[in-house]
Amino acid sequence: MPRSPRRHFLTLSATTLGGLLVYTLDRKSARLHAQTSALKVPLRFFTEDEALAIAAAAARIFPADESGPGADEAGVVIYIDRQLASAYGRDHYRYTQPPFEPGVPEQGYQGKETPREIYRAGLKMLGPFHTLAPAEQDARLKQIDTTVFFSLLRTHTIEGMFCDPMHGGNAGMIGWQMIGFPGPRMSYFDDVDQHYGAAFRPKPESLAQMLGRPVTPGEDTET
């Protein structure tokens, strides 16, 4: 798919990120303090406008509100951008031999479109989504919430909220903090049959933190 060679960046302001996070960008960590000015994230797949539209839609699916931060704060759009740029975006994890025929739902998704193509078509449905008011945004999502695109975007939003931060989402492990998930741990031997009915909430650690060394995420290893 020929794309413009111009490098696109997503500009994240300290306010979007809530000023609280360690944010991993192309393997570099940065702490965004309220006083830090904008941070430019190089995009791998989306154009800047596309990224803004997807970020806005993900933020309506998983909004920031009094129950906690949302898709913007977790960096969901960065997660999606990296997945789509990787072999996954080209349908590496699907059987894609023809003929493509419509089936019954029990046979599973039979479409020909790759995740990238589904997003490009979905972006057309969204239009300049980030410029709309929240109520208009919700109304537009309601119109499309039975489409393949929406269902993929919803799935990816959840993935971007709760994946290991090495994948670009769940920045600062805010997703894990909200649900009390501690991340990968070597052992719960002493706790697994304790704490019955009472919250046991060890502080979250990412895989790289647990191992004390970086791990290469799948999206950076496949061809």
Added chain:
Amino acid sequence: MKTLPPVDVAIVGGGWTGLTMAKELATRTGLKILVLERGGPHKTRDYLDNMDELDYAIRLRTMQPIRDETVTLRHSVRNRALPIRQYGSFLPGTGVGGSGEHWSGISYRYYPHDFQRVSHLVDKYGRARLPENCAVRDWPISYDDLEPYYERAERLMGISGKAGNLRGTKVEGGNIFEGRRQSEYPTPPMKMPYLAALFRDATHSLGYHPFPLPAATTSVPYTNPDGVPRAGCAYCGYCERFGCMIGAKAQPTNTLMPVLTRRNNFEMRTGAWVRRIVAEGAHVRGVRYADSRGNEVFQPADLVFLASWTLNNTRLLLLSGIGAPYDPETGKGVVGSHLTHQVSVPAATLFFDKPQNAFMGAGSAGIAIGDFDFLDHTDLDFVSGGALYTVCYGTRPIANFGVVPPSVRTRWGAEWKKAALHNYDRTGLVRFYGEHLAYRDNYMDLDPVYKDRLGDPLLRLTLDWKDNERNMVRFITNRAVQVGQVMGAVEIQPFQGLKRYQATRYQGTHIQGGTIIGAKQTDSVVNMYLQHWQAPNLFVLGASAFPQNPSSNPTLTAVALTIRAADAVIQRYLKHPGALA
């Protein structure tokens, strides 16, 4: 095509059954053993870096690459089969250890009646009660025939549990319904997470008989009879769909490979995609495979073991033209018949007001009841059964986020988010693993349209549920809801019912049939030693031999049958090559 120097034994597939056979032969004979495995190597130390839900439990990076090969599915011969394009209802592994690397480790023995299934049903209720098109069979062996091999399989893996029938004496706290065992489990039961404790107390108070799930996620450090030491489980929760990073879960790589790599009569050849078993009349000459560079290779062998898991075993026999393909119209032919997929459903999703800390657990840490395997079906509209249980396998955030009680209607936005956050660690499942009877019209053959990456036809599944399974699930769902109420759930989402077979909902990699075991060569593919009736130097290992699906998970039985076959090969076949039955 290159022809390689011959070996004594070629084993196709390096999972539980293939490597169990390899270990028996390599340690007890001087034969030169070659395992041909399509995927790559796996080592315990890699599994530490694999503790990532996205790459391993969602992108499924240790599963057989579905872009290369899948199966097609249709519900009946009248429908059009289409490829299962992304993984859903089952997850075959690839690489050394096969699915035995990322399995959960629930390791039941089958019940004695499972081996005499059709006689048992007919004796109890009469032939008229068998569902239409029912193809359920008796096995050619009994539970007692297999009992010593169950014991060897349990010791090999270090299964944790509590006996419920020790040499005929019922033992409270174990599964009192089980067949008579000669010995206690090798290791004590797993620790009990909160949900399991709730389930145990509730089922006990309702008069059922809870027992700890027999577990290959071994509870304490254990050294097996081969001298292979393994750690005890740490309940890390990265278990089902993951290899164990400390080697506590019995996997072929930590249980069999340590023995095999010390033998110089053993070779593991990875990246070898076997495409044909090469036969000349009744004699198998070897196998043809594509190596990792795509070169076609002929590997001659005196003895061939097909151990590539249910679907691949069936497909390779069909592709190789060994044995007559099953034809559902005429009932003639044998290869591909008796396709079953364990009926596995989330019978009741429970919502609690207390946190569960469900991230802690292990693939087979849980509690089950066997009472529904022993129903009196006289007044019921089905004749099968299964286990109700709860397993605390370690919930994963991506897969489990978004489960909300039936009272919440939205699936996105603020209201949904709030409910999903609140309920994330307040849910629990009462699951049902039920029997799947065999039917004449559930079967496998080669797909006429779709091909794998190398151009060979895919396997086609013709598979659907019948009223017997639907009615059983409806009955059990009601019981599960009752258990959930006693467990203290504040809201319960009952399972919506089995409709048509779905390729999209994960229900366990417990698929059986295709190369079934039997007493007569006219209606089965292998004899009671898993030896091919028509080609005595070919053996077919694994759950493809099971004529129907008993309610419990298949692996322990598949491994026990493999050890039994190995004994027959070593004690009889090698002395007098030829038919063993």
